[in-house]
Amino acid sequence: MAVVLISRGTMSGGRDLAACLSEQLSLRPVSREDLVAVVDAQGGELAKKVVDGLNHATRAYEQFSRLRRSYLILMRSALLEFVREGNVVYHGHAGHLLLPNLSCCLRVRITTTKARRVENAMKRLNLSKEEASEAVLQEDEERVRWARFVYGCDIRDPHLYDAWFSLDRLTVPAICNMIVGALREKEFQHTPQSMEAMANLFLATRVEAALVSDPRTHELEVGARARGGAVVLEGPYLEDAPLAEVMEIVSAVPGVTAVEYEPGCPSSMEFTT
Amino acid sequence: MDERLSVLVLDDEPIVGRRLQPALAKIGCDVEIFEAPGPALERLKEKAFHIVVTDIRMDDMDGIEVLERVMERNPETRVIMITGYATVEMAREAEAKGAFDFIAKPFKPQELRDVIAKAADSLGFHGVAHAAVPDVP
Amino acid sequence: MPIIFICSVPFSGGERVAKSLAQKLGYGYMSREDVVARANEAGIPVGKLEVAMVKRPSVQERMARLKDRYLAVATATICEKAQDGNLVYYGRAGHRLLPGVSHVLRLHVLPEHGQRVETVMTRLKLSREKAEKFLRDIDGDILAWVRFVHGIDMDDSRMYDFVANLENLNLENAATALCGVAELPDFRPTPASQRAMQDRFLQAQARIKLSLDDRTADVDLTVRANDGVLTITYVPLQARAASLISDAVGDLPGCREIRCTMASTNVLWIQEAFKPDSETFREVNELARRWGAAVELLQYKPGDAPSDAVAVAVGRSAAMEARTGGVEDDVPEARPSSEEKSFQETLEALVHEGRSGGGQRVSGSRDRLSAVISPSIPYSLVVLGDLFLDKPPATRTRLVRELSMFLGDHVKAPVLSTADLAAKLHLGGREVARGAVAGVLVVLIYCGVFLWQDKLIDLLGGPAHKAAPWFAAVLVALMAPVIAFLYGSVLASMMKWLKMD
Structure with missing residues (x-):
């Protein structure tokens, strides 16, 4: 039931690590593109617009900040579709920040020296050394800016990860072995409690995703907490008609057995540790 | 203020007391020297010293515990820690427990006099600061 | 097998990870406490450096030499214990002591905050608020220590091969994960890395002997x-x-x-008053860094009563002596003036950078100044800083220029004022614009020459030249220096940009 979330630096070998783990532990590799595909398939037109819109967002903060919440909910929901089954290695830039600090997930960052990254960029993108260096620097800056905009944190902060590896002298197989060893420990095994927490998080996120995907409730900023099938919604005071729409949409989400609305509480978002 | 500044010096090395007594008497302090924590703490029960200068690494009891006991008994006393084995953890622990200052050995007596002058100032003994300036030939 | 350096802050669990790892691997274990004990035994008062991190005076008085001695003892102690590899060391960025040694594994352990606070509350009997403050303070002190002693940011993850965050990984887990790495062939000692370690050991031992x-x-x-x-x-x-x-x-x-x-590359910096936080210090230090030069300070008071040159040395901290119990002799000493203190601090800052060439003070006429500058010392550059401070600016500039010319005749080295230094070595906006304009003109001239080369050849050696031979001579006499000047401007800007002095 291993879940590994890899945050990779530009051209740092993260894909290779994901491939190695996938092979050694029979983990399903998942990338950001897979999450976007899930959103497209499940979320409808509005959801697709949110995800596409935010891709162009980082330089126009005011225009796109209202999309940020919806984006995070939809992508979190997509990631949880994979993670709740276990046996997944996700590799991306900062996707691990979509989830709260779950005990059964190992959050890993992998980087290497600039010289090596430039070399990788030259090989992969068929660039000259100067072009590759420029490309790596720009990509680094873009990723840092993206994470700061979307998640409100600095992806270079080691406290956001459980383990940080440098490929300066460690090799991908060595790191892979270390991770495999760590995953065998009981801290990363699913327990009934961790499975229940995962199920509750998944249900709550599906409810939030349903609300942001529907044009009637997209703008309302209603959060959800779940325990078993019972869902508690937190959001602004609503008139009867919008409240009825919210309750109708939430009740239709598979797995929901009871719904309660607590007005006046701001919806909580736990996206970083 | 006519009262003299009373200073208790606690260090298990006799040479320290022998060197500090005249150095502090120079600035008008009444100095009592102790080489063991037990008798020093007993004396502190009898008299509320203005300033206690204590070593940290001693056999029977460490200076941090002496600090704790002094602070418990008389929080107004200014406690100055001295040690040859200072670490940042030790210095910050002493600070957290109410020590007035912390001096690493080896130090010049003038350094201690400067700290005592500051401590005296905080207690309302303003004259000690002026007396602490040494005579320059 | 490797030498494993585990770096962490106190009460973090890092020490337990280190001990657990040493036990699992069957390696020797050593911590910073062992190194500090050894240094104290050698008479090096490490406690003074530690307390300096807490009090953080504006400049670490007499700390630079103490730091060097401590580093030498630390390096020698670790090298002695790690002769065959197979050592786990726990401390503060200890891996920085062995540059060039490849069989070193660098690990950083990040603590779990909540657990850390609880540990401090229990062990030190502090309230939660005081425990939180205590941890903030010692973390800051240790960061300051690592920055002062090793010149790096301890929290920079790029300094390590592996960073373990104990918020989620438990101690045993982290130690288990590390066991696998220690067995990797990448971290086995090679003849080259063994040689590098022996050299570090030898260097440290020599440094210890010289400093004691x-x-x-x-x-x-x-x-x-x-x-x-x-x-x-x-x-x-x-x-x-x-x-x-x-x-x-x-x-x-x-x-x-x-x-x-x-030292073959030396910069002599002459100034009336020195400050280690001045812009001039930064510029001179930057230049010395580029050249690998030592910087000698000469404090010169023009017009004061003449004095003989007085050599000034950075004193070292007194050693821990058993016979005094750590209380030095009660000898009255004059409090240095603020100027003397600044001079000492500047010297100290150069020692800290490893670029000190010593210092001296002199006052009097410029002949006296010139007499103090030893002709046998191969100075690469003489820098005239802030002098004649009691004169109005225009007079000051004139006097500095005159002194510069005077010294230029008497000292076998180029003499620059600090204003000239900045202009010659730094690439500002004006220099970039000048270089760009010169570059464009050079290109235009080259294009002109090659586009009209037939006409030019004719002018220089063909029929046109025979008709007016003087014209070619005049043309060459005028154009050659112009092209040389333009070409030189472009090259000068490029060299400044490339920091090639």
């Missing part, structure tokens, strides 16, 4: 070891110590040869 010997303790020396050959470089101002070096070092195991050399 009264004859050489205050001398600014650079010690390097390479393949068993010790090279000890002294600054020209302290050339008298050269003869004592070999004797002070004596016989060291593994040392094939001792070479004493005088």
